[in-house]
Each structure stands twice: as structure tokens, then as C-alpha cells.
Amino acid sequence: MPCPALPDGFDFTDPDLLQHRVPLPEFAELRRAEPVRWVPQPSNLAGFQDEGYWAVTRHADVKYVSTHPELFSSYLNTAIIRFNEHIERDAIDAQRLILLNMDPPEHTRVRQIVQRVFTPRAIRALEDRLRARAHAIVSSARARSGSFDFVTEVACELPLQAIAELIGIPQEDRAKIFDWSNKMISYDDPEYAITEEIGQESATELIAYAMNMAADRKQCPAKDIVTTLVSAEDEGNLNSDEFGFFVLMLAVAGNETTRNAITHGMHAFLTHPDQWELYKAERPATTAEEIVRWAAPVNSFQRTATQDTELGGKQIKKGDRVGLFYASANHDPEVFDNPDAFDITRDPNPHLGFGGGGPHFCLGKSLAVLEIDLIFNAIADAMPHLKPTGDPRRLRSAWINGVKELQVSAG
Numbered sequence: 310m311p312c313p314a315l316p317d318g319f320d321f322t323d324p325d326l327l328q329h330r331v332p333l334p335e336f337a338e339l340r341r342a343e344p345v346r347w348v349p350q351p352s353n354l355a356g357f358q359d360e361g362y363w364a365v366t367r368h369a370d371v372k373y374v375s376t377h378p379e380l381f382s383s384y385l386n387t388a389i390i391r392f393n394e395h396i397e398r399d400a401i402d403a404q405r406l407i408l409l410n411m412d413p414p415e416h417t418r419v420r421q422i423v424q425r426v427f428t429p430r431a432i433r434a435l436e437d438r439l440r441a442r443a444h445a446i447v448s449s450a451r452a453r454s455g456s457f458d459f460v461t462e463v464a465c466e467l468p469l470q471a472i473a474e475l476i477g478i479p480q481e482d483r484a485k486i487f488d489w490s491n492k493m494i495s496y497d498d499p500e501y502a503i504t505e506e507i508g509q510e511s512a513t514e515l516i517a518y519a520m521n522m523a524a525d526r527k528q529c530p531a532k533d534i535v536t537t538l539v540s541a542e543d544e545g546n547l548n549s550d551e552f553g554f555f556v557l558m559l560a561v562a563g564n565e566t567t568r569n570a571i572t573h574g575m576h577a578f579l580t581h582p583d584q585w586e587l588y589k590a591e592r593p594a595t596t597a598e599e600i601v602r603w604a605a606p607v608n609s610f611q612r613t614a615t616q617d618t619e620l621g622g623k624q625i626k627k628g629d630r631v632g633l634f635y636a637s638a639n640h641d642p643e644v645f646d647n648p649d650a651f652d653i654t655r656d657p658n659p660h661l662g663f664g665g666g667g668p669h670f671c672l673g674k675s676l677a678v679l680e681i682d683l684i685f686n687a688i689a690d691a692m693p694h695l696k697p698t699g700d701p702r703r704l705r706s707a708w709i710n711g712v713k714e715l716q717v718s719a720g
Contacts, residue, residue: 375665
């Protein structure tokens, strides 16, 4: 098999690269020539005392790693593939308290509890309220004259309001959640001037906010999800700390990812007008899944090998970090016909935008799909002639495929 034609030192987690583009041509080259490739890094560049990671780019291999937690751990080095080089190891280890960074059996215990939030019944109970909120959000944006930022005026609002509805956060506090979550994931982007310390302080404030909610419900139970999760702790519910870290995960996994999927989806429609015309006319039920495949809101998560093993013909040593690149998996021609086409009628669509299966498959998938469906239906109804007035401005991040600004007009 020929060696991939990549420049020396090319790193798929380089935030400078990812601020400008997702490296789809380079992913294609790796899938063709070396689907599991060692990517060297200077020691401690990513916050880890090692020499790099294995880049996993094929759909089948990403799925294999995701579904074998006994071989590939989220706990050992967390799922975040690149921190700031100045981060202390204690700060990395503290993140093991988040569900995303747990392994079975502890992960199994906590997930079984928090799954109560995302039952089909719980999501159906939200649908009418979220539909009304989606139309209100879009109507408010339409009333603006001239150009406006789609990210802040439309994309971020429904995920924030959905989280608030889901766990009983007062709607007037959603701006706090938005601000805290932005600071937690924006430390790589100099425009925000967010340091690791500010990010950690924001995480602490969010956790404290959630723990206070839990304490209030224990004292004064209500008929809401928080009470369900934290009351009768000795009967298998969450303690206050666990609830705090659960809300922290929701703020990122349920907010940042969905709003970026919505933003990328809108940009895809704006640059594929035939698909927008099709959507307005037919509203295919397959749309949300294709938006998530196309968007791949998380560039990558990582796992750490728990023992020596083989993957894609390469020998992975115990302790090696393994990067799972979802955009690459979602463009794998062995799985998807014409993968570089944005096709809202694509079916089947076994993308890995919600993870590669296994214990860490996205807990809130059904809620995310509902939000995407509702917001684009509202946009098609109220702003069918939406036009771009500027190029998207991407977030500088090693692992979030984020857009921080997309200027549009109602047309």
C-alpha cells in the first residue's frame, strides 16, 4: 500500500488548520493509503506526556474502537484529544467525573440513570413547546432589518431553550449557560481571549449552579426531571456532584454540538440551493440525519488503548492514544454513495455524527434530531428566501467543528 502524500508534520488536531477547514482531502488520502496512521506530536503539545496519537479515519475502524471499551478507554486520558499545552494533569483527571470520560461499569450505572431524561415519552412531551419556541426564534430573527448573525440569533437559541425546558433551568438563565459553555470550549481561539483558567472557572460556576438546583429539589421536590434524577439518592439516583457534571456535559454536548449542526446545515442549504428548494417543497424526514453527517459537529474524540492490540493492520501499544475522526468516517466511500454530496434524501445513512455506537453513542440523539427538524421547518416557513451575506467564521478548536458567526439576511 503506498504511503499517503501528506506534508511532514501534518496534524489533524491542529486548531490553526481546523479554524480554516475540515481536512477532507487529507482524510481521503489516509483512508486510501494508511487508514490507521501514527501522527507524531511534540511531548505535552496536547497536554499529554506522550509523542502523538493514532489517527483512525475509516468508518469501520472508528466503529470498532467505539464499540470495544474494554480495549479502548475513555477514562484513562479522557475523550478530548487535545487540550492546551499548559494544562495541568490534575485538570485533565478531574474531567473523568463527566459521563463522556467514563468507562463501564461506572459509565453504565450513570448512563442508566440519566437516560430517564431522554425517554421517547420525555422528548414527545417537549415537542409542542419546542415547536412554538422554534417559530418564535425564527420570527424574531426575521423581524431584524438587514443582515444578522444566524449563530447567535437562531442556531444557539433552540438548543439552549430545549435544555432549559428539559431540566427546568429558568429561561432567563439560558444566557449564563451559553456564556459558560462557550468559555469552556473556546480556549483555543485567541479572539475570545479565554485562558484555561477562565474555562475552568466557567465549568466550576456551571457545576455549582447545577448542584444548587439539585440541593433545592432535594429540599423541595417538584414534578420535574431534576427531582427524578436526584431524589432518593440511596435508591440509585445521582448525587449532587454527579448531577452537576451531568449538566456540564449537557451544556456542551447538548448545546454546542446541536447549534453547530444547525449552523452547518444552514450553510449547506445556502450553498446547495437545489437542496433548499427540495426541503421547502417536501420536508424529507431524512434531512436531520444528513445535516449531522455533513456537519460532523465533533471533529474528533479519542480513546486510550488498555492493552496491546491491532487496528487496521497497525500494532497499537498499551497506553497509546487513538483519535476517532468522525468527518472522515462520514465521507467513507465504502459506506456512502457519493459521500461528498449534500443529499437530504440520503437513506440509509449510517453516519457516525452521533458517535460510532457502543456505550458513548449520543444520549440525546432523538432530542437533537427533533431540534434540527423543528428549526429548519420554522425557517422554511418564515424565512424561505434566506441569503448569505458573508462567509462563515470558524471557531479555532482542536475538537469542535464550530462556526462562531454566519451573517445572513431574510431576503
